[in-house]
Amino acid sequence: MGIDRDSIADLIYDSCALLDEERFDDYIALCTPEFTYRITAYSEELRKPMEWMYQTRDDLHALLNTVETHEVAIAHLRRVASMIRVGEASNGIVPVRSTLTVYHTWYDGDTRLFVVGTYKDEITTDGDGPLLASREVVLDTRRLASGTHIPI
Amino acid sequence: MSRSATEYARPPQLPSTHFVDNRAYYDEGIFAEEKEQILSKTWRFVMHESEVSEVYDYRTATIADAPLVVSRGKDGKIRTFINSCSHRGASVLRRPSGNLRAWQCMYHLWTYDPTTGECISRPRPEAFDAVGLPQDACGLREVKTEVIYGLVFVNLDDNCMPLTEFIGDSMFLQKEMIDTVEMEVIDFFELQLHCNWKNWMETNMDLYHEFMHVANRKTSLMIPEYYNRNWHTFPNGHFTVDRYSVEYDKYPGWEDRNDSLALPGMKEDEFQITDVFPDITFLTRGTVVRIDNQIPLSPTETLVQFRALGIKGESEEDRMRRIRDYHSIWGLFGRNLPEDCLGVTLQSQAVYGGQVPYTFWCREENNLTQDDVAARTWWKEWSRLMGRDQSHPFESAPSAAAE
Numbered sequence: 001m002g003i004d005r006d007s008i009a010d011l012i013y014d015s016c017a018l019l020d021e022e023r024f025d026d027y028i029a030l031c032t033p034e035f036t037y038r039i040t041a042y043s044e045e046l047r048k049p050m051e052w053m054y055q056t057r058d059d060l061h062a063l064l065n066t067v068e069t070h071e072v073a074i075a076h077l078r079r080v081a082s083m084i085r086v087g088e089a090s091n092g093i094v095p096v097r098s099t100l101t102v103y104h105t106w107y108d109g110d111t112r113l114f115v116v117g118t119y120k121d122e123i124t125t126d127g128d129g130p131l132l133a134s135r136e137v138v139l140d141t142r143r144l145a146s147g148t149h150i151p152i
Numbered sequence: 153m154s155r156s157a158t159e160y161a162r163p164p165q166l167p168s169t170h171f172v173d174n175r176a177y178y179d180e181g182i183f184a185e186e187k188e189q190i191l192s193k194t195w196r197f198v199m200h201e202s203e204v205s206e207v208y209d210y211r212t213a214t215i216a217d218a219p220l221v222v223s224r225g226k227d228g229k230i231r232t233f234i235n236s237c238s239h240r241g242a243s244v245l246r247r248p249s250g251n252l253r254a255w256q257c258m259y260h261l262w263t264y265d266p267t268t269g270e271c272i273s274r275p276r277p278e279a280f281d282a283v284g285l286p287q288d289a290c291g292l293r294e295v296k297t298e299v300i301y302g303l304v305f306v307n308l309d310d311n312c313m314p315l316t317e318f319i320g321d322s323m324f325l326q327k328e329m330i331d332t333v334e335m336e337v338i339d340f341f342e343l344q345l346h347c348n349w350k351n352w353m354e355t356n357m358d359l360y361h362e363f364m365h366v367a368n369r370k371t372s373l374m375i376p377e378y379y380n381r382n383w384h385t386f387p388n389g390h391f392t393v394d395r396y397s398v399e400y401d402k403y404p405g406w407e408d409r410n411d412s413l414a415l416p417g418m419k420e421d422e423f424q425i426t427d428v429f430p431d432i433t434f435l436t437r438g439t440v441v442r443i444d445n446q447i448p449l450s451p452t453e454t455l456v457q458f459r460a461l462g463i464k465g466e467s468e469e470d471r472m473r474r475i476r477d478y479h480s481i482w483g484l485f486g487r488n489l490p491e492d493c494l495g496v497t498l499q500s501q502a503v504y505g506g507q508v509p510y511t512f513w514c515r516e517e518n519n520l521t522q523d524d525v526a527a528r529t530w531w532k533e534w535s536r537l538m539g540r541d542q543s544h545p546f547e548s549a550p551s552a553a554a555e
Contacts, residue, residue: 039485045211045248045340046203052341053485054476062405066487070366073490073497143342143455146497147483147490 003094004130005086008123011130012098016079019150024064031057031132032124039152041117041139052139053151060151073146078103081119089125093133096121100137102152104145115141115152161509168543169528170514176545177348177511178504182538183451190430190537191216194388195298195305195318197432197445198222200459202302202336203249204230208266211249214447218308220295221245221255225267230299232306233269233292237262244292262290269294301331303443319428322390326426326434328417330441330461338440338475339460341484347496348504349431349448350534352456355492356425356433356444357391357526360515364495367487370402372423381521389429389533391526395422398437403487406480413439413474415463427526429533440478452504458482510543 011030018027035057043050055063080101087095098119105111117139124133137152164171176182198213199222210223212235221235221244237244237257244257244264254272255264263273269292274280277287296307298315301323305315312318345352355361362368372378381394398421400409414420420438427433431446441461448454460478462471481488502508513531517523531542541547 041341043340046337047249050339050341051472051475052339052479052483054472059405066366066404070487071364071491071494073494142340143344144484145344145346146493147343148485149487149490151485 332416338462395424
């Protein structure tokens with residue numbers, strides 16, 4: 001059976017929209033039970049890769065459940081995934097790469113670029129629909145305007 | 153009860169050491185003077201020695217608008233030079249770090265020795281020789297550099313006091329953590345914040361603000377020991393506060409944080425802070441050290457650099473656990489750092505328009521945790537070096553009380 005590229009693209013776009021809307025339970029529902037999430041970057045200063053976040057599915061869900069209790073720094077983030085490239089399936093896993101741009105809009109409506117990077121996803125297609133088996137957010141940006149409680 | 157405009161503008165009935173005229177944060181003239189009187193004349197932390205661990209390693213830095221390159225020479229010694237070609241000023245080193253046996257400016261190919269800063273070649277030099285500009289007069293400017301506890305400090309003032317005299321005993325609570333075993337930087341990132349550099353520094357001396365941190369409310373602020381720590385103040389504006397034990401298991405997801413990666417001299421659940429004037433903070437949460445330093449860009453913008461220190465040569469598993477301890481609280485996506493960003497942003501939004509006259513640093517609690525003695529110590533040194541009283545910076549020299 002060929003890869004349903006449209007459904008994979010929909011999954012990527014949904015993952016962005018659901019985090020934008022802070023619908024965290026629905027975001028977690030896009031992930032397999034074995035899902036792992038990482039945020040990484042390459043440090044030109046240290047000349048080595050860095051990991052800025054690592055979470056299992058359950059850990060991420062618990063973390064997202066704490067967001068509403070915190071003083072949230074960023075008024076609103078808008079995640080834009082584009083140039084989605086779907087690789088060849090192997091053992092039920094499809095590698096997918098997307099270019100990622102994230103904007104933040106402050107309470108007064110001022111919008112600035114927040115980060116730029118890549119989603120490196122592994123997607124399963126074995127079930128009723130595609131799910132995220134893993135996501136690595138590889139950031140180009142290493143100088144940010146603020147921290148954020150909500151993952152990228 | 154609200155206040156009228158006259159009442160609002162009136163200085164508070166407090167000692168002059170207990171409040172700051174907010175113009176000290178955003179005035180352009182004061183910022184220019186700070187660069188000259190403080191940021192150029194005090195010892196400034198620029199990196200950990202592990203960032204130039206190999207011979208010919210280099211790392212760029214900036215202090216008081218001076219572009220710098222720090223290198224480890226062929227003799228193993230760490231030196232600092234102005235990162236600007238002697239010809240027409242272009243940056244010689246363009247990347248944040250690297251390893252080069254010779255430094256060549258890309259613009260006209262002038263070349264420098266990374267050990268001595270000496271200019272070692274210029275294309276077609278005869279035209280310079282002809283007008284009396286020999287090659288040996290074209291070396292890079294070397295900047296005073298000293299290393300203490302693995303920390304590299306630089307001073308643009310060639311006549312400054314030795315670093316050991318500047319630091320004094322202020323790092324007595326920090327020393328064992330970072331100078332017992334070989335350490336290295338395990339993470340680095342920057343924040344460019346819309347705030348004055350002093351506002352960020354204040355987040356690491358104003359412990360009264362910890363009510364803002366949800367994680368601290370759950371793990372620290374309900375512990376009696378938290379409130380009974382002594383601040384220790386030192387000459388030259390430094391200060392440090394005693395440690396206490398954090399109850400990490402009170403925050404969801406941190407129940408298993410109390411692991412076996414404690415740094416020398418610390419228990420894995422202890423938390424300690426040391427601040428070195430003017431802009432350096434060392435925070436240790438048992439298993440990892442965070443170092444903040446700043447590159448002020450304007451009165452209302454600052455670049456804050458964040459380094460995490462861990463133990464060199466540890467296993468990959470231990471390293472990842474240490475890094476995750478760090479990022480869970482202090483990382484870009486951690487629980488506390490975003491809240492500090494919000495605090496300084498909201499402060500700057502309200503204050504920098506010039507309509508809010510004063511900041512209070514007046515809490516007195518016998519030099520214990522949420523006493524503002526740390527901030528008063530810092531501002532006392534600021535006033536001394538600036539020749540201005542922080543409460544009336546445009547009217548008088550530092551008050552007798554401040555001195």
